[in-house]
Amino acid sequence: xxxxxxxxxxxxxxxxxxxxxxxxxxxxxxxxxxxxxxxxxxxxxxxxxxxxxxxxxxxxxxxxxxxxxxxxxxxxxxxxxxxxxxxxxxxxxxxxxxxxxxxxxxxxxxxxxxxxxxxxxxxxxxxxxxxxxxxxxxxxxxxxxxxxxxxxxxxxxxxxxxxxxxxxxxxxxxxxxxxxxxxxxxxxxxxxxxxxxxxxxxxxxxxxxxxxxxxxxxxxxxxxxxxxxxxxxxxxxxxxxxxxxxxxxxxxxxxxxxxxxxxxxxxxxxxxxxxxxxxxxxxxxxxxxxxxxxxxxxxxxxxxxxxxx
Amino acid sequence: xxxxxxxxxxxxxxxxxxxxxxxxxxxxxxxxxxxxxxxxxxxxxxxxxxxxxxxxxxxxxxxxxxxxxxxxxxxxxxxxxxxxxxxxxxxxxxxxxxxxxxxxxxxxxxxxxxxxxxxxxxxxxxxxxxxxxxxxxxxxxxxxxxxxxxxxxxxxxxxxxxxxxxxxxxxxxxxxxxxxxxx
Numbered sequence: 001x002x003x004x005x006x007x008x009x010x011x012x013x014x015x016x017x018x019x020x021x022x023x024x025x026x027x028x029x030x031x032x033x034x035x036x037x038x039x040x041x042x043x044x045x046x047x048x049x050x051x052x053x054x055x056x057x058x059x060x061x062x063x064x065x066x067x068x069x070x071x072x073x074x075x076x077x078x079x080x081x082x083x084x085x086x087x088x089x090x091x092x093x094x095x096x097x098x099x100x101x102x103x104x105x106x107x108x109x110x111x112x113x114x115x116x117x118x119x120x121x122x123x124x125x126x127x128x129x130x131x132x133x134x135x136x137x138x139x140x141x142x143x144x145x146x147x148x149x150x151x152x153x154x155x156x157x158x159x160x161x162x163x164x165x166x167x168x169x170x171x172x173x174x175x176x177x178x179x180x181x182x183x184x185x186x187x188x189x190x191x192x193x194x195x196x197x198x199x200x201x202x203x204x205x206x207x208x209x210x211x212x213x214x215x216x217x218x219x220x221x222x223x224x225x226x227x228x229x230x231x232x233x234x235x236x237x238x239x240x241x242x243x244x245x246x247x248x249x250x251x252x253x254x255x256x257x258x259x260x261x262x263x264x265x266x267x268x269x270x271x272x273x274x275x276x277x278x279x280x281x282x283x284x285x286x287x288x289x290x291x292x293x294x295x296x297x298x299x300x301x302x303x304x305x306x307x308x309x
Numbered sequence: 310x311x312x313x314x315x316x317x318x319x320x321x322x323x324x325x326x327x328x329x330x331x332x333x334x335x336x337x338x339x340x341x342x343x344x345x346x347x348x349x350x351x352x353x354x355x356x357x358x359x360x361x362x363x364x365x366x367x368x369x370x371x372x373x374x375x376x377x378x379x380x381x382x383x384x385x386x387x388x389x390x391x392x393x394x395x396x397x398x399x400x401x402x403x404x405x406x407x408x409x410x411x412x413x414x415x416x417x418x419x420x421x422x423x424x425x426x427x428x429x430x431x432x433x434x435x436x437x438x439x440x441x442x443x444x445x446x447x448x449x450x451x452x453x454x455x456x457x458x459x460x461x462x463x464x465x466x467x468x469x470x471x472x473x474x475x476x477x478x479x480x481x482x483x484x485x486x487x488x489x490x491x492x
Contacts, residue, residue, distance in 0.1 A: 002389040022392075029393035033379065038429035041379035301379075305390040 004302050008120040008127040011136035012177040020181060024146055026298035027291070034070060034294055044073040047304050050098050052108040053130070054080040054091075054115075059265050059289065060130050060140070064107050067296035071304075076103065091115065092122060099125055104307050105300065108132075126303045134168050140264050141174030143295040145182060147288045148219055151260050156183035161213045163189045163245060164223030164272050167196050167234070171223060171264045176202055189213035190245060193234040194225075210245050214255055221262040222247055222273045242271050249276040260284055315442070315461055315469070316482040324458040325354075328439060329361045331456050332408065339370050341434070342406040347423050348376040348394035351411035353473045354441050358410065373398035375409075380422040396426075403431035408456075412471040414440040417452035442469055442482060 001018050009015075033041055049068045053061055061077075068075050078098065095106065106123070108116055109130040116129035116136075131137040149155050160179050166172045166188045179186050180203060187205035188195055199206050207213040214220055225241065235241050247261065261273070261283045269275045278285060316324065336342040339362070346355030352374045362370050378393035409423050420438060427436065439456035444463045459482070463469060466487040474480050 002392055025392065029376065029378070029396070032396050033429075036429050037431055040429070042425065043379045043381075043384050046385075302390065305385060307385060309385055 003305065007303070007306055008116070008129075009138050009299055009303060010116040010120050010127060010129045010132075012138045012141050012174045012181070013136070015138075015178075015181070017181045020142065020145070020178065023142055023295065023298050023302065024149065026302060027146055027294045030070075030297040030301070031291070031294040034290075034297075040070050040072060042072045043301060044068070044071040044304050047071075047104045047307065048074040048076065048102060049105045049107060049300070050076045050078060050103040050125075051130075052078045052095065052098070052106060052110075054108070054110045055131070057109055057130070059292070060109065060137075063289070063292040064128075064130060064139075064296055067293050067300055068107075070293070071297055071300060073105075073300070073304075076101070091119065095119060095123060099123055105304065126307060128299060128303065131170055133170065134173075135170055136174045136177075137170040137264075138174050138178075139292070139296050139299060140171050141178040142299070143288055143292040144171075144175055144221060144262060144264065145178045146295050147262065147284055147291050148179075148184075148260065149182075150287065150291065151284055152218065155179060157185075158219060159185045159187070159217045160219045160221060161187040161189050161207070161217040162221045162223060163210065163213065163247070165194045165225045165234075166190055166199070166223070167194045168226040169223050171221075175221060176204055180204075187213055187216060191235050191241065210247070211251060214247075214251065214259060217259055218257075219260040219262060220247065221264070223264065224266060224268055224272060238271060246270075246272055246274065247277050248274045249280065252277055252280070252282065258282060262288060264288070311486070313484045313486075314481060315484050316459055318474075318480045320459075321441075321480040321482065324441065325357050325361055328441075328456055328458055329358060329365060332358070332362065332439070333365065335437075336406060336408075338366060338368070341404075342408065343371045343373065343400060343402060344408050344410060345373050345375050345398065345423075345427060347409060347411045347419065348374055348378075348396070350413075350471065351409075353471070353476065354412050354439075355410045356475075357473075358439075371400055373400065375423060375426055377419065377422040377426045380425040382418060382422065398430055401431060402427065402433050404434045406435045406437070407433040408437045408439055410439045412440065413442045413444060413469050414438070414452070414454050414457075415444045415447050415469075417448045417450035420452050421450050441471060444469055 004019050006014050105126045107128045107130050110132050113133035113135035115132045120127040162172050189207045263285050346352035359372050374397040376394045376396045378391050437455040440454045441458040443457045443460045468485040470483045472481045
């Protein structure tokens, strides 16, 4: 297979296993490219990409921008603060105005679930979802899965636990879809209040005991508590959360096997993960960041191949 | 019309040997020279040259493979994108003499991409080109080869195919005419 089955990347749910494998194969090549003295290829020199960030982002925005620049695309950046969105303009109007400036691809982060899908149905440009509310964050899941594959050789048959605020996490949902499509077993672990009801219907295991979950897994993906999305208190205190669900060196060393530790960032050191663990040789957090650029280059490249001339 | 053999196994072997001696004439003991095969088909020519050169010179030759997919000028102009192959250059090319190697030189566009791709690894002292088959009078770009195995005059509608013992079972070069391709 040389082509993606989708025209937009709005979620992992829409991708096939073959799509993900094609993205990974292309990522392998881009990883070689970004480790050369000249890290740039000319493939997208006739493509313009708009990065629309209606929600704060550091890592994802930088990573997308770098990926686009490494592919030689022209870029326009937009962030909601200081824009006409604040003056009451609708999403579609904002985007159509940007597209009338001949933009071929839109990378969008938006606080509302389904925003990327909504846009993809209404505009001609290719859409990449860079996070839509608590729904999906497909490129994060792809880079997480790619990093696991790089570390363990394969994803098939591996056990991955996602620990933390599953309820508010778009990373968790995209990771579950992605890992399951690639044949991994997934468990979610966290306080009862932060795990959505009916989670088992997605075919994932549920645990409320960190040690039990860590003993089960090959990989632990530690998520941040998303206080900005919590309008009520879901647990008594951060201190209590850390005591029950924080990953420390003591717990890691007491496990019967050496597991891989991941974190999508930003890290709250001393809350969901201790500094010692984040900086340990079992942590692949910085590999995830490096792979993020290569994975996003692959996604942009493969979708750009579908842009009509 | 029928598929025509341009070079048979013996002729391929003789041609490879001649190319090796031509390379030695220019590059002596390859002290400052590296050979780079262009993916996907140039690497087979490279592996045969390497084998012969090492047996003649009795020391290893520095070789690598280069994928040019992302440097091509036909991205979004093909029905399906090309899946990239592996690049394998684990040495410094800065100030080295580089010999790019491919099986067939046709329009020159692949070589143009190869030149762009190799420059991303540094600034070589000199770049030369070696091809097994030169389809002359078919160039889209002003590119010529420094070492040529065999020159053939073809029509645009014809196709030249190089087959190798390791992949197709025999070392042979074929010329396909339009009718043959349509079948």
